[in-house]
Amino acid sequence: MILEQLIDIFLLVFLAIISIAVLRIRDLFTAVMLFGIYSLTSASLFMVLDAADVGFTEAAVGAGISTILMLATISMTGREEKPLKKKGAMLPLAIVVITGATLVYGIMDLPPFGEPDNPVHTHVAPRYIEQSPQEIDVPNFVTAVLASYRGYDTLGEVVVIFTAGVGVMLLIGRRRKRKEGISNE
């Protein structure tokens, strides 16, 4: 238990260091590399929190696809960030501080982490465990919840991902066609 807390502390300190460095660095390639490290760190944090699927998505999307997309963007634009005009830094700072304070206030009356009598363990979970083999006839509880009890939710997620895929294909496909037209002329 102490060891897990030690790992947590180390990883959170890494996140803080990397975030500040990304903010201060002007070379965009370095920023992309640091973002890759950031994603790997938060993926490790998710793994410590026992959320293997979230950590896996974070590593695949954050460290894998995002890095490649950012590099593709840099190869089309440029590597140096334009120097920022310093004005009006107080308002964003105030907004961030207020939002953070609100979030901290919001988590204060959350039930303690991992307690067996938390609502998440007493509300619907027993019904899923006891009834889902008869009601849904799927041996895996998680599959039963995702595919049947929360079927509309999953359908919405699929629609969102499909829309995003169509959007990306429209953007990339159109660009390639235009390039071919130029080379044919």
Next chain:
Amino acid sequence: MILAAAAIAILVTMLLAIVRALLGPSIFDRMLAVNMFGTKTVMLISLIAALAGRADYLDIALVYAMINFIAMIAVMKYFEYGTLGHDGETTEE
């Protein structure tokens, strides 16, 4: 006890990799630092698997290693050719 020693060693190595990514004078230092950090993440996840007693985390560690590899290939291709769409055959240009 041995797990604690391993965890501390891996975390310190991760910290050193971050320092190298921040300081690293050349691009290749930073690339190496990210690659190393990914490897350390794989090791940390294996360690968490041993800590939590869940052998299925090892599969995830393997997939992490592969993602890390693919991302590194993309980064190096970008540096070799300056673009990601290069087919790798016409290097003379």
